[in-house]
Amino acid sequence: xxxxxxxxxxxxxxxxxxxxxxxxxxxxxxxxxxxxxxxxxxxxxxxxxxxxxxxxxxxxxxxxxxxxxxxxxxxxxxxxxxxxxxxxxxxxxxxxxxxxxxxxxxxxxxxxxxxxxxxxxxxxxxxxxxxxxxxxxxxxxxxxxxxxxxxxxxxxxxxxxxxxxxxxxxxxxxxxxxxxxxxxxxxxxxxxxxxxxxxxxxxxxxxxxxxxxxxxxxxxxxxxxxxxxxxxxxxxxxxxxxxxxxxxxxxxxxxxxxxxxxxxxxxxxxxxxxxxxxxxxxxxxxxxxxxxxxxxxxxxxxxxxxxxxxxxxxxxxxxxxxxxxxxxxxxxxxxxxxxxxxxxxxxxxxxxxx
Amino acid sequence: xxxxxxxxxxxxxxxxxxxxxxxxxxxxxxxxxxxxxxxxxxxxxxxxxxxxxxxxxxxxxxxxxxxxxxxxxxxxxxxxxxxxxxxxxxxxxxxxxxxxxxxxxxxxxxxxxxxxxxxxxxxxxxxxxxxxxxxxxxxxxxxxxxxxxxxxxxxxxxxxxxxxxxxxxxxxxxxxxxxxxxxxxxxxxxxxxxxxxxxxxxxxxxxxxxxxxxxxxxxxxxxxxxxxxxxxxxxxxxxxxxxxxxxxxxxxxxxxxxxxxxxxxxxxxxxxxxxxxxxxxxxxxxxxxxxxxxxxxxxxxxxxxxxxxxxxxxxxxxxxxxxxxxxxxxxxxxxxxxxxxxxxxxxxxxxxxx
Numbered sequence: 285x286x287x288x289x290x291x292x293x294x295x296x297x298x299x300x301x302x303x304x305x306x307x308x309x310x311x312x313x314x315x316x317x318x319x320x321x322x323x324x325x326x327x328x329x330x331x332x333x334x335x336x337x338x339x340x341x342x343x344x345x346x347x348x349x350x351x352x353x354x355x356x357x358x359x360x361x362x363x364x365x366x367x368x369x370x371x372x373x374x375x376x377x378x379x380x381x382x383x384x385x386x387x388x389x390x391x392x393x394x395x396x397x398x399x400x401x402x403x404x405x406x407x408x409x410x411x412x413x414x415x416x417x418x419x420x421x422x423x424x425x426x427x428x429x430x431x432x433x434x435x436x437x438x439x440x441x442x443x444x445x446x447x448x449x450x451x452x453x454x455x456x457x458x459x460x461x462x463x464x465x466x467x468x469x470x471x472x473x474x475x476x477x478x479x480x481x482x483x484x485x486x487x488x489x490x491x492x493x494x495x496x497x498x499x500x501x502x503x504x505x506x507x508x509x510x511x512x513x514x515x516x517x518x519x520x521x522x523x524x525x526x527x528x529x530x531x532x533x534x535x536x537x538x539x540x541x542x543x544x545x546x547x548x549x550x551x552x553x554x555x556x557x558x559x560x561x562x563x564x565x566x567x568x569x570x571x572x573x574x575x576x577x578x579x580x581x582x583x584x585x586x587x588x589x590x591x592x593x594x595x596x597x598x599x600x601x602x603x604x605x606x607x608x609x610x611x612x613x614x615x616x617x618x619x620x621x622x623x624x625x626x627x628x629x630x631x632x633x634x635x636x637x638x
Numbered sequence: 639x640x641x642x643x644x645x646x647x648x649x650x651x652x653x654x655x656x657x658x659x660x661x662x663x664x665x666x667x668x669x670x671x672x673x674x675x676x677x678x679x680x681x682x683x684x685x686x687x688x689x690x691x692x693x694x695x696x697x698x699x700x701x702x703x704x705x706x707x708x709x710x711x712x713x714x715x716x717x718x719x720x721x722x723x724x725x726x727x728x729x730x731x732x733x734x735x736x737x738x739x740x741x742x743x744x745x746x747x748x749x750x751x752x753x754x755x756x757x758x759x760x761x762x763x764x765x766x767x768x769x770x771x772x773x774x775x776x777x778x779x780x781x782x783x784x785x786x787x788x789x790x791x792x793x794x795x796x797x798x799x800x801x802x803x804x805x806x807x808x809x810x811x812x813x814x815x816x817x818x819x820x821x822x823x824x825x826x827x828x829x830x831x832x833x834x835x836x837x838x839x840x841x842x843x844x845x846x847x848x849x850x851x852x853x854x855x856x857x858x859x860x861x862x863x864x865x866x867x868x869x870x871x872x873x874x875x876x877x878x879x880x881x882x883x884x885x886x887x888x889x890x891x892x893x894x895x896x897x898x899x900x901x902x903x904x905x906x907x908x909x910x911x912x913x914x915x916x917x918x919x920x921x922x923x924x925x926x927x928x929x930x931x932x933x934x935x936x937x938x939x940x941x942x943x944x945x946x947x948x949x950x951x952x953x954x955x956x957x958x959x960x961x962x963x964x965x966x967x968x969x970x971x972x973x974x975x976x977x978x979x980x981x982x983x984x985x986x987x988x989x990x991x992x
Contacts, residue, residue, distance in 0.1 A: 442803065443800070443802075445798070446796075447724075447795075448795070449795035449796065453794070460815065460817070461811060464811055464814040
């Protein structure tokens with residue numbers, strides 16, 4: 285098993301924020317949490333999906349809520365361990381590993397905090413290969429895996445254990461609990477055994493994130509944006525300056541829209557990006573060009589470093605990059621769960637070509 | 639142990655609705671649910687607090703939500719049993735009895751449904767001696783008993799188990815779950831052992847409700863209102879006609895106000911009654927005369943039968959009766975929890991004199 289050191293953690297935090305497409309939390313915050321946990325408890329082992337035995341349990345952990353709140357209401361770390369252990373007690377199992385449910389600057393790091401504190405490995409996999417705003421939007425849902433038993437826990441000592449008839453109800457009840465707890469909370473959910481995890485999860489997400497972070501760190505002097513689009517088989521959609529950000533915290537989400545005035549080769553054009561925690565639709569003028577489930581990442585024009593939704597602000601010079609999503613999301617079932625129509629856009633999904 | 643037959647159940651439903659002071663649910667609905675359970679599973683034993691052994695567990699059960707919704711969204715009966723058993727599993731105990739957490743036409747009957755189905759007795763006690771709108775408003779809170787572990791369950795198969803640092807947080811999280819489930823749900827909470835129950839619960843509430851129901855049933859030809867005020871050491875505040883009902887379902891509660899034009903000895907006077915599920919303040923003109931925690935019951939002018947908040951409507955000829963609350967509510971701690979100021983009224987509590 286690979287051991288994750290402080291450098292690997294930093295690379296994963298940055299890379300996962302690229303895959304997080306605006307959501308999944310701020311990578312600096314996530315990295316600090318994970319590095320503190322490693323400093324306190326020792327290194328973390330990275331377990332590949334193949335290494336997880338069929339009968340062994342994995343319990344993914346994450347944060348839930350509006351990223352705009354998350355950056356100011358930092359978890360203590362204890363509540364996510366409480367959530368993890370409450371699932372263990374409920375299932376009467378001892379989990380062999382934890383895992384990310386989505387890629388993101390915080391949501392790839394939360395499992396590292398749990399893994400370090402409990403001296404268990406973290407699985408090199410996730411449930412999206414990117415980030416999505418609602419918790420039923422994971423490949424395990426496509427494979428019939430229940431989100432429940434799920435625990436929502438906060439820093440005040442509240443714990444809510446959910447059992448629901450389907451993952452949409454889990455989302456609804458967990459969201460209301462998260463809002464009542466102050467719009468951000470820690471969660472443990474989608475507990476599954478190895479034989480299920482091997483087909484239901486997307487393999488290699490953490491090592492891919494590490495590769496992205498490494499690429500950005502080592503290509504600063506050359507062309508980080510090109511290195512990134514090349515690594516992820518994507519393309520650059522535009523470059524320019526943010527001229528407006530409309531953002532509201534609504535229904536427990538950060539919703540809004542970004543306006544971009546093109547620069548360089550894109551001078552004279554205007555672009556828009558709609559988001560609900562994550563970036564959902566990229567508009568060239570009034571024409572939708574790339575939509576969920578393909579990945580839309582806002583990065584710094586110079587460094588290629590990812591900019592999360594809550595950090596978007598007037599005047600930033602950015603590029604918008606697009607990357608193809610995992611093949612599971614391009615099936616009819618995948619598109620029903622996370623396609624543009626689910627989010628209220630009357631747009632057909634057209635797969636990104638690079 | 640006393641056995642409750644169909645007649646006793648009917649008397650309890652009616653009597654508990656008088657103590658329910660407008661809340662706690664419609665007695666006809668409650669009675670039908672309990673009588674059906676008895677017809678299906680056999681009679682129910684009534685256990686006095688003294689008969690509960692110190693180490694035996696009691697798990698109270700109830701419905702939560704807006705009574706206006708409850709009358710149209712009738713529980714299946716299974717969800718409350720699920721809730722009860724989920725607490726048993728969580729505490730790894732087998733409860734000796736269930737109990738009412740509040741008096742009310744439905745909330746005195748829900749425990750009978752559980753008791754009949756599981757062949758356990760129901761405790762002759764409750765946590766209020768009346769009904770209150772929020773779940774921390776029980777004598778167990780005054781005795782430091784935690785509401786959690788608590789389960790909120792609905793007819794769709796959703797179950798939410800709560801662990802909270804205090805009973806106010808339980809109320810907040812359970813209320814949001816109840817609203818998300820459609821504004822009415824079944825609950826199990828305030829699990830406690832006999833030694834705690836003996837000091838924390840109010841004894842004899844079901845047998846008192848049975849006595850009230852019996853009194854109303856047998857005094858129809860004489861003077862039911864006088865029989866009622868005499869039995870409960872209360873007094874009649876007014877009689878008259880309902881001239882207006884303002885009612886809204888807000889924050890998961892039925893809130894509003896009742897206008898009454900006096901009749902008979904009260905002709906020429908006007909009265910108001912403010913409620914939040916339960917009746918909170920009785921106004922003679924603009925002067926508050928009786929407030930929570932004393933009991934305010936609206937009854938039919940002729941029969942003395944209780945009228946719950948959701949059944950109030952223009953033209954009904956009613957009387958408003960007041961009864962003294964349990965002594966525990968008249969302490970400083972009791973008034974801080976359920977006095978008029980908690981409900982936002984700038985009024986000092988003045989104990990009712992009969």
